[in-house]
Amino acid sequence: MRAKREPVRRQEPGPGQESVWDYPRPPRVEARSERVVVRLGGQVVADTTAAYRVLETSHPPVWYLPRTAFAEGALQPASGTSMCEYKGRAKYVDVVGGGARASSAGWTYPSPWAGYEVLVDHVALYPGRMDSCEIDGEVVQAQEGDFYGGWITASVVGPFKGAPGTMGW
Template structure:
């Protein structure tokens, strides 16, 4: 039988992913967001957004103008988010280095998520490093959700084996 995990009580200045809404909420981010791969900055912005959904660490989205699209290679296959719509996947190629399906975007979103239409998100586990402000993020466990974990976010987090039914 399914048993929902116990929510970690957030400390001062922290957020619990169990307080995030469903359907998700989108928020403007003014912190500098950075993604590096193979020694190159592939995305950097202070104009990003984060999407917050119950049990998930935030997913950060970069405007296309702040992404090195010359490093992106389109991949076959798509997925579908019941809230945002169909997603496309992108691999990163920097010199001889390649990371398969390291990024995704929504070329056509549903109305509530128009602000991130065409924006890119990156799996922290498939790049060299991701940063929110001065903090290097930890990747969300698993290979489906792509959330970024910082010190001000507490779980438990969906994504690890056995958590998809939460």
């Protein structure tokens, strides 16, 4: 007999916070002006104040940085693709910096589907594969699991999809 699953309990956001359970489906894209700095191998590999974040129910935001924000040579094509039911087919990139290489640590949508065209020439990163990812000086935490690439900050509350046992949410 299968155990009954407990319902997901939304954490109530405090002042200045937002709940991922208030994010929409299909996901919404927002232009952002916070300073985003990414480090790998002890070096800054990306720095921008012109990012997008994608907000989807139950997920911490995924930040997309313009290719122009990355240091020369920091992005290298990687093998593999995946499919998003909303954005289309993603291609992966390795991120290189300071003598380190993070394999398939980022992805991009070269030809995103309708509604997500602004993501062309932008790259999302798995923050757990970088030395650090910062938003306005706050080091983000990586979303659990190895499929989603959400960036968790003090301004976002869950619970978050991605950990073991959450795939059915």
